[in-house]
Amino acid sequence: MIRSEAPVLLEIRGLHASVEDQPILHGVDLTLRAGEIHAVMGRNGSGKSTLSKVLAGHPAYTVTAGSVLYRGDDLLALEPEQRARLGLFLGFQYPIEIPGVSNLEFLRVATNARRKARGDEELDTFAFEDLVRERLQVVQMDPAFLDRSVNEGFSGGEKKRNEILQMALLEPLVAILDETDSGLDIDALRIVAGGVNHLAGPDNATLLITHYQRLLDAITPDFVHVMAAGRILRTGGKELALELEERGYDWVDEELARWQPTPVEVA
Amino acid sequence: MLTAPLDTPRAAGLAADAWSAALLASLPDPWAADAPDVAGILSAVRRRGWDGLRAQPLPSRRQEAWRFTDLGALQAVSPSLLPPDALGAASAWPSAAPGTLRLRLEEGPDALDPQSLPAGLQPMGVGEIEQALGQTLATTGCREHWPVLLNKASSGPVLALRVTGAVSTPLELVSDAGSGSGVLPLRLLLVLDPGASLELMQVHRAAGASLTSVVVEARLGAGATLHHGVVAEGGPDAVLLAHLAVAQDPESTYTLACVSSGWGLGRLEPRVVQIAGAALTRLRGLQHVGGRRIADTHSQVMFAGPEGRLEQVHKVVAEEAGRSVFNGAVRVPRAAQRTDATQLSRSLLLSDRARVDTKPELEIVADDVRCAHGATVSRLQQDELFYLQSRGIAADQAARLLLRGFCEEVLRELPPSAAVWHPLQMPAGPEATAR
Numbered sequence: 001m002i003r004s005e006a007p008v009l010l011e012i013r014g015l016h017a018s019v020e021d022q023p024i025l026h027g028v029d030l031t032l033r034a035g036e037i038h039a040v041m042g043r044n045g046s047g048k049s050t051l052s053k054v055l056a057g058h059p060a061y062t063v064t065a066g067s068v069l070y071r072g073d074d075l076l077a078l079e080p081e082q083r084a085r086l087g088l089f090l091g092f093q094y095p096i097e098i099p100g101v102s103n104l105e106f107l108r109v110a111t112n113a114r115r116k117a118r119g120d121e122e123l124d125t126f127a128f129e130d131l132v133r134e135r136l137q138v139v140q141m142d143p144a145f146l147d148r149s150v151n152e153g154f155s156g157g158e159k160k161r162n163e164i165l166q167m168a169l170l171e172p173l174v175a176i177l178d179e180t181d182s183g184l185d186i187d188a189l190r191i192v193a194g195g196v197n198h199l200a201g202p203d204n205a206t207l208l209i210t211h212y213q214r215l216l217d218a219i220t221p222d223f224v225h226v227m228a229a230g231r232i233l234r235t236g237g238k239e240l241a242l243e244l245e246e247r248g249y250d251w252v253d254e255e256l257a258r259w260q261p262t263p264v265e266v267a
Numbered sequence: 268m269l270t271a272p273l274d275t276p277r278a279a280g281l282a283a284d285a286w287s288a289a290l291l292a293s294l295p296d297p298w299a300a301d302a303p304d305v306a307g308i309l310s311a312v313r314r315r316g317w318d319g320l321r322a323q324p325l326p327s328r329r330q331e332a333w334r335f336t337d338l339g340a341l342q343a344v345s346p347s348l349l350p351p352d353a354l355g356a357a358s359a360w361p362s363a364a365p366g367t368l369r370l371r372l373e374e375g376p377d378a379l380d381p382q383s384l385p386a387g388l389q390p391m392g393v394g395e396i397e398q399a400l401g402q403t404l405a406t407t408g409c410r411e412h413w414p415v416l417l418n419k420a421s422s423g424p425v426l427a428l429r430v431t432g433a434v435s436t437p438l439e440l441v442s443d444a445g446s447g448s449g450v451l452p453l454r455l456l457l458v459l460d461p462g463a464s465l466e467l468m469q470v471h472r473a474a475g476a477s478l479t480s481v482v483v484e485a486r487l488g489a490g491a492t493l494h495h496g497v498v499a500e501g502g503p504d505a506v507l508l509a510h511l512a513v514a515q516d517p518e519s520t521y522t523l524a525c526v527s528s529g530w531g532l533g534r535l536e537p538r539v540v541q542i543a544g545a546a547l548t549r550l551r552g553l554q555h556v557g558g559r560r561i562a563d564t565h566s567q568v569m570f571a572g573p574e575g576r577l578e579q580v581h582k583v584v585a586e587e588a589g590r591s592v593f594n595g596a597v598r599v600p601r602a603a604q605r606t607d608a609t610q611l612s613r614s615l616l617l618s619d620r621a622r623v624d625t626k627p628e629l630e631i632v633a634d635d636v637r638c639a640h641g642a643t644v645s646r647l648q649q650d651e652l653f654y655l656q657s658r659g660i661a662a663d664q665a666a667r668l669l670l671r672g673f674c675e676e677v678l679r680e681l682p683p684s685a686a687v688w689h690p691l692q693m694p695a696g697p698e699a700t701a702r
Contacts, residue, residue, distance in 0.1 A: 056657050059649065084659035096654040100672025106655070109668070113659035149672070166658060 001035040001202060002222050007071070008033050009205045010055075010174050015066035016230075017054045024050040026230035027066065032174060032205040039208040039216055041241060042227035043249050048209045049093060051227070052178040056090035057083050070174070084110075085117035087204075089172030093179040095159040098150040103162070106150045107132060111169045135168040139195045156183035157192075164195040175199070176207045181215040193218030213245040228252050283324035286346050287417070290450060291317060293347035294421055305424055308397055316420030319411060326413050335592040335624045336563045340506050340532040343476045345448040348421060353447025355472060363439055364684040372442040372453050372469075375424035387432035387463065391456065396427045399458055403484035407512040407538035407569070414508035414534070418452050418482045427456040430463040430491070437466040437684040442481075444473035444505065455483045459491035461516070466682045468496045473505035473530075481509035487519040487546075495523045496681040498690045501530035503558055511537045517545035517572070524680035526690045527562060528555035534563040544572025544603055552581040553677035555691055556589030556621070563592040570603035573633075577608035582677055584670065585614065585621035596628040597638065604635045612642040615673055 010032040017025040024047050032038060042048050054061045055068065057080035068075040075083060098106070111131070112122040123131060136143060139161040151159050160180055167175055177196065181189055196219055200206050208219060216224070216238065224240040225232045233255060234240065282288035295302055297313035304310045325341070326333040354373060363369040368385060370378040379390050391399070404410040426440070444451045451473075459465060471479050479501070487493055499507055507530045513521050527533050533556075539548050548568055556562035562585075568577050583591040591614060599606050614623040627640040647669050655665035674691055681690065 058653055079662070080653060080656040081659050081661050081665075084657055090657050092654065092657075096648075096650050098651050098654070098669065098672055100675035101668050106658070106668070109660055109664070110655075110658035113661075117659070170658070 003033070003035055006033040006035050006202075009071055010075075011069040013067045015051075015054070015068060016064045017050060017061050018064055019050065019061050023064065024230050025054065028231055030225065030232060032207060034205055035202045036223065037200055037206045037208065037219065037221045038223045038225065039210060039221040039241060040225045040227050040232075041210060041244055043252070046227045047230040048227050049178055050230075052090055052176045052207075052209055055176055056080055056088065081113070084170070085114055087114075087171075087173035089167050089170055089175045091160075091163040091167060091175065091177040091180050093182060095151045095163055097152045097154075099152050101150050103148055103150045104129075104132070104146040107146070107166065107169055110166065114170045132169065135165060138168045138198055139164045140191050141165055157185065157188035160184060160188065160192050161195075164192055164199075167199055168195065173204045174207065175204065176209065178209045179211065180208070181210055181212060189214065190218060213241050216241045226252060228256050282320045283322065286341055287320045287325060289346035291320060291420060305393065308393065308400065309422065309424065312400070312419050312422055316416050316418070316422065319416030320420050323411070323413055323416065332565065332594075335590070336532070336534060336561055338532065340504070340561070341478060343504055344450065344478045344506060345476070347449050349444055349447050349449030349451045349477050353445050353449065353475070355443030355445035355474065357441075357443070360441065360443070361687040361689075364437070364687050367437045367439050367468075367684045369439040369441060370426075372426065372440040372455070373451065375426045375454075377424070378426065385434055385436035387430060387434040388436075388438070388465070389429050389431065391427035391429050391458065395429065395458075396425060396456065399486065400425060400427070400456055400484070403486055403512045403514045404482070404510070406514045406540050406542070407567070409510055409512060409536065409538050412510065412536070414480060414536070415482055415510055417450075417508070418454060418480045418510075421450050421452040421480065422454055423452055425454045425456055428458075430457065430459040430465045432460070432462070433464045434466075437468065437682055439468040439470065439684055441470040442472070442479060444475065444477040444479050446475035448476040450478045450480060452480045453482070457483070457485040457493070459485070459487045459493060459519075461488035462490045463488065464492035466494045466684070468498070468682050468684050470688055471497075471499040471507060471509070472501065473507070474502040476504035478506040478508065481507070483509070483511045485511075485513045485521070487513065487515045487521055489516040490518040491516070492520045493522070494682055495521065496685045497523070497525040497527070497535075498681070498685055498688045499525075499527040499530065499533065499535075500690070501533065503529070503531050503560060505530050507533040507535070509535050511535070513537070513539045515539065515541045515546040515548065517543050520547045520549070522549040522551075522680065524551040524677060524682075525564075526553045526677060526681065528691055530560060530562065532561045532563075534565070537564075537566045539567070540569045540571055541575040542571055544570050544575040544606070547576045548578070549680075550577070550579040550581075551677045551680040552593075553584075553674055553691065554582075554591060555584045556591050557585075557587040559588045561590045561592070565592075565594045565596075567596040567598065568608070569598040570606045570608075571600070572602055573604045573606070575603060575606050575608075577606075577610070579608075579610040580676060581610075581612045582673065583612075583614035583623055583625070584617065584674065585623050586617035588618070588620040590622045591624070593625040594628060595626070595640075597630070597640075599629070599631040599633050599636055599638060601632045604633045606633060606636040606638065608636070608638045610640040613673075614644040615670070616644055616646055
């Protein structure tokens with residue numbers, strides 16, 4: 001849903017970032033307004049996942065230039081947990097297994113951290129169980145997964161459902177979903193996409209990071225961005241994704257070759 | 268350095284090192300006509316201990332079994348029996364879990380009121396003790412180990428129990444050396460009849476410069492089940508030397524969950540023999556070590572017959588300048604075909620100054636067996652921390668969750684009656700969250 005008057009939730013300007021002194025992002029510009037669904041597409045190594053990790057505050061990534069404003073405030077000055085509490089959510093491409101930590105307790109601690117930041121009452125064990133059972137329906141997840149350790153022994157599809165369950169509980173304002181479709185069969189993809197569609201609304205924004213058109217058959221983006229060599233090469237509507245599907249990424253390489261890359265400034 | 272008192276010439280010549288000599292000198296002479304005794308058993312045991320200490324000096328790091336474990340902490344322990352009035356007061360303990368029978372281990376058989384023992388549990392008679400005492404130490408090959416000899420030399424009465432059926436009341440045995448200095452010898456003998464079962468919690472506490480010396484022998488008859496929990500929490504000057512010797516008949520199940528923390532020096536030696544194989548042994552160990560302390564587990568499981576199973580997990584949390592040692596021996600001779608054994612050692616290093624030495628020691632002669640082992644030493648995983656943080660959980664709380672998760676695999680195997688002791692409720696130190 002594109003509304004030019006909708007408030008800007010996330011504003012990325014000239015973002016440069018590196019990991020282990022290796023520059024990956026070379027000036028990303030992107031604006032997300034409330035109600036919008038954006039898709040970032042691109043080849044492996046184009047910087048898509050780095051962008052998502054930088055936004056979430058992964059300690060291995062260093063921002064060397066540029067800025068990110070989250071609802072007008074400097075996002076990069078915040079710890080990862082502060083970003084999450086304020087409503088930024090990263091759905092992991094490879095959700096982490098944490099043996100010995102109960103999924104239910106993890107979900108409750110996380111939900112309460114977010115609720116507290118919003119000024120809502122924290123939920124006790126019983127109230128939380130009611131909430132989580134209701135939200136399980138968003139991803140049609142078996143309650144048995146609540147009693148297991150976080151993601152431990154979950155199949156790829158179960159892990160992704162667990163990610164969307166977390167999103168349903170945390171009610172983010174900006175959800176970044178990194179390759180949420182990878183490793184999913186058609187049924188799991190439909191369920192996960194259904195969950196994302198259900199949670200997308202006029203007050204929040206979604207950033208889908210994906211390789212393939214097939215996720216975008218299930219979730220219709222308002223904007224599609226093509227990323228290459230650490231920046232956004234082209235932006236268009238959903239038809240751009242179809243064009244990519246049809247023409248592949250080779251034209252991206254040609255376009256890149258015509259580009260004179262600007263020197264990267266390392267702070 | 269301690270020297271033996273000069274006015275005890277007999278003792279001075281009795282042991283191969285000064286500390287042991289001073290200890291022997293302080294003890295009643297087991298050869299004396301008026302030595303305290305239970306039908307001759309006690310004196311005989313103590314004489315064997317004296318003879319042993321005469322021949323064997325305190326273990327040094329030149330010996331393979333003690334290569335990483337320095338017994339230096341003993342030098343601060345008074346070489347004499349811990350005075351009874353120095354024991355920690357039971358009133359300072361948490362209440363026992365409802366329905367649990369709690370006994371003070373230091374009191375030995377005096378702790379028993381035969382009238383109030385639950386069905387299936389009975390004190391052993393002198394003849395039975397005489398027959399069974401020391402058998403399992405011999406079977407498991409640790410009769411001549413220095414800590415066992417020390418225990419024998421200073422030994423008091425033995426708490427000896429026979430389990431004749433399924434005991435529904437959990438048994439809890441507690442020792443508390445309080446803040447005094449000296450040696451606290453504890454000895455337990457358990458015989459489980461075929462098909463019998465028992466849930467046993469063993470708790471050791473010490474605050475002062477004391478040595479808690481523990482020798483447990485458990486003999487499991489065919490089909491018997493022993494669920495054995497150990498929670499040992501000591502102070503920075505306290506020493507714990509414990510041997511847990513277990514002999515299993517076929518179809519029996521022995522589960523040990525052993526959690527220790529805080530001791531200046533703690534050494535646990537679970538030693539299990541499956542006498543004719545075909546039994547199940549489950550060992551779960553967790554040791555937390557910080558300060559400049561040493562935590563050591565030397566385990567040995569021996570399959571003397573075919574089709575035995577072992578599931579072993581040993582976990583370590585080492586912080587500050589703590590040192591952890593794990594040596595896990597598994598012996599599978601030719602007779603032990605179709606043995607199925609797994610051993611996993613996982614250590615968490617929370618500081619650069621902590622040290623972990625971990626060594627699986629698999630000796631496999633039989634050819635048709637499954638023996639898997641693995642050892643990892645790691646820090647708190649950055650990716651796990653970040654995942655929790657990315658869900659709004661603060662770094663220090665995330666570290667605590669991960670630490671607890673790490674320990675949980677062992678803690679959940681403790682008998683339910685252990686919960687009142689709140690084993691290992693450690694705060695995550697600042698180093699745990701540093702990055």
